[in-house]
Amino acid sequence: MNRFTCFMVMLFVATASFAQNDSIQKQPLVYKFDIKREIGSTSWIHTQSAIDEATQLEADIILLHLNTYGGQVVFADSIRTKILNSRIPVHVFIDNNAASAGALISIACDSIYMRPGANIGAATVVNQTGEQMPDKYQSYMRSTIRATAEAHGKDTVIAGGDTTFIWKRDPSIAEAMVDESIYIAGIIDSGKILTFTTLEAIEHGFCEGKADDVNEVIEKLGYNNYKIVNYKPTFYSEVKGFLTNPVFHGILILIIIGGLYFELQSPGIGFPLLASAIAAVLYFAPLYIDGLAANWEIILFIIGIVLIAVEIFVIPGFGLAGISGIILVFTGLTLSLVDNVVFDFSNVPTKELFMSLIIVSAGSFLSFIIAIPLSQKLLSSGPLKGITLQSSQEIDLGYIGVDIEPRKLIGSTGIAHTTLRPSGKVIINEELFDAVAEAGMIYKDEKVKVTRYASGQLYVIKHL
Known part of the structure; x- marks a missing residue:
């Protein structure tokens, strides 16, 4: 086979191969x-x-x-x-x-x-x-x-x-x-x-x-x-779809806030706080992976929780720390749902921001509506009743921090040992007691009668 023939055969094969590959592509x-x-x-x-x-x-x-x-x-x-x-x-x-x-x-x-x-x-x-x-x-x-x-x-x-x-x-x-x-x-x-x-x-x-x-x-x-x-x-996409559902987001917010409230009502239980922490992870994790929840938005949420705790345990009342904490928690939860860049919301559709506000507001509202009566019921009559002090210490049952023997003197009579202006001393059953006149002055050696006993003190009136 001469060179020309070989060349033509090779060209044909290459062309056919190229055409086949091109057809496949x-x-x-x-x-x-x-x-x-x-x-x-x-x-x-x-x-x-x-x-x-x-x-x-x-x-x-x-x-x-x-x-x-x-x-x-x-x-x-x-x-x-x-x-x-x-x-x-x-x-x-x-x-x-x-x-x-x-x-x-x-x-x-x-x-x-x-x-x-x-x-x-x-x-x-x-x-x-x-x-x-x-x-x-x-x-x-x-x-x-x-x-x-x-x-x-x-x-x-x-x-x-x-x-x-x-x-x-x-x-x-x-x-x-x-x-x-x-x-x-x-x-x-x-x-x-x-x-x-x-x-x-x-x-x-x-x-x-x-x-x-x-x-x-x-x-x-x-x-x-x-x-x-x-x-x-x-x-992952199936799980992510479930975790990013607005209804589930609302439930997670309910657990986050409700768990924190429950734990603050009965410190030391641990379970409500654990449930709240798990819910927070499930809330922020898929949003963080998708790039919606930025580091600073999660940090805002954490700082808000800390400020609320400080308000409750360190400086009781409802002041700047508590209000700031609530605002930061709400802001962190809301901004994590939208695709903003720091405080630039120009590319965030109004409906998306509005939807995130509705989700967080509804979850927060339901958490208080459900958590408050539920915690009261569980801590007063449920299985957690024993971990908190719910009963009052009545004086009639012996719960008193002072001597209650003088209570037995109610109705007894005696003599004023000093002039009562209105307080002074009286002698009853040959014992000396501090006493207070119920009305006016009672002079020394006048007869008195015990009317009541309150706050560790006898109260007397003139006895005619």
């Missing part, structure tokens, strides 16, 4: 993560981790597999913001339900696909019992879901030589999923909250198509020979 990468639970802190943590990991892997698209009845608005808002700001297109496959907070998250995605028989909507803000929250909460949700729909912009439609611009996601329709007073002809009557079925969502621009599974969604997005990478939650 260009295989579409689909990153998929699930939200199939109530929207909360754990869902928010999973979303952050999934989108960050997809960005590191340079995925072509992110696919959210969603099935939820809703959850907490604050976390749903954080998730929708993360999706809107993602550099990688985020698509959602609604597997049956995208209600309430789930609807908000879905509308934030670049495209929506729904399983036949699925639904999207009913985004009214409700409390734990299912009752509608006051209008200020509904107003915030209306604005948020309207802004989310507007973020997708408008499509240009040319018909009959005229150019019109139509919202890709109609903000009014999105708002009707929250506000029952909105009327849209042919879609929803006033007095009803809007919820779309799959076909209705497709008809009105809130769904790009129906699909039976994830693979069908990916194919409809125009990807073939793709590779799917599934987000796998770590044990």
